Amino acid sequence: MKRVLLIGAGEVGLKHLSVLTATAGVEVVGVADPAPGQGVPGGLPLFESWRAALTVVSADLVVVATPPGIALVAARDAAATGAAVIVEKPATLTAADLEPRVGDERVFVAFQPHFAPGLDLLLAGPGRVVGAEVSLAVRRDHAYFRGWRRRFATAGGVLHQQAIHGLTLALRLIPGGVESADARVIHHRGFADTEDHVLASIVLAGGRTVSVDACVDYPGSPFHEVVLQYDDGRRVRVRGRNLEAGVGAISDAPTHQQLRRRLYTEVLAAAAGHPVHPCLFPLSALRRPLEVIDHVYRHACVIRAASTAGA
Known part of the structure; x- marks a missing residue:
């Protein structure tokens, strides 16, 4: 069972949460948001900040769905714990923020399409x-x-x-x-x-x-x-x-829920040492x-x- 922490429970975060909670082999172990949107299931541990969550929760995968700027800092903090990370686009508006750092190799941008x-x-x-x-x-x-x-x-x-x-x-x-x-x-x-x-x-x-x-x-x-x-x-x-x-x-297109599950699966596989799937988008590649x-x-x-x- 893979443990997942969600950072950001607004409009986009709740879409991730609905898929994560319905995905076999995945357990959502916490949600970090000072004002989570309606739709967070009862019983999930809630944290007011991602830093508080990261000190308490041990996660295999962290999904960051916060506004740009905040997203990049939170993603890098999550990667520093050793977790694999998915961050919502665009993560930052400033290309210079993407100068490589240790841990960036564990961060992937959420381009599920x-x-x-x-x-x-x-x-x-x-x-x-x-x-x-x-x-x-x-x-x-x-x-x-x-x-x-x-x-x-x-x-x-x-x-x-x-x-x-x-x-x-x-x-x-x-x-x-x-x-x-x-x-x-x-x-x-x-x-x-x-x-x-x-x-x-x-x-x-x-x-x-x-x-x-x-x-x-x-x-x-x-x-x-x-x-x-x-x-x-x-x-x-x-x-x-x-x-x-x-x-x-068009009639054969997968749903966005199916695409998100594929994204989660491949990020976790890459974190486990498997070859990086060609559809995964590394954080470093976002600069261009x-x-x-x-x-x-x-x-x-x-x-x-x-x-x-x-x-």
Whole structure:
């Protein structure tokens, strides 16, 4: 039986908790959050801080689901105990925070959609991907932008919080630093510092390209997909509400609960000395996506429409 500590029991943490408590071979031995959300089962030990929890609870796996900034510190504190750690993206908004430290090899970022069907083969042998088109369209209304999500300084923008799964997948398959970025960041609803729409064309070393079209005010059915372009002309489409169909059929897509269980299983296997699964995303690998995102935002044209806030 593997012992699991959850740090952060808000919206995302409760999703992890619901899967963890229904997973065979796993025992949740504590929840650390000063104000846990409704839905924490009775009888679980509760702690007001992760530091208090880490001194009392011995865990094989620690899942960190707190806001950025806090998440990175908590994840590294957890890794220092010898536990394997899963931390929610983006963990931090500052790439420089990811200078390697002892223990970082035990920390993995929670990109469970990267376990979608067929992505293990793409990631194990990426070949020559020369371009990618990342698309995201969801609806996030006023109630979503509350607390830490209201400020870019603590939450990050659409690329940090929404499109990061697809953008990071593309960057895992396409090497090279940023040579240029042409981007527009559009604000028109005024819900928060974070924007409604990002359009970006990123040129990487060697002329490889990544385009991004990501919006959070979309009125239709949500989707988050990536089209990969190979140097032999092939185009491979990774599909789903959040990539979960992978390269397979939408009807055969695993649930997000199944993807999370696969993530937990592979992190625990890596911690036990087994080869790291190609779909796992090490903390150290997060630095490059954050550098690309920072470059896009720094060089973007910011457009603030005259529409009424809250429309």
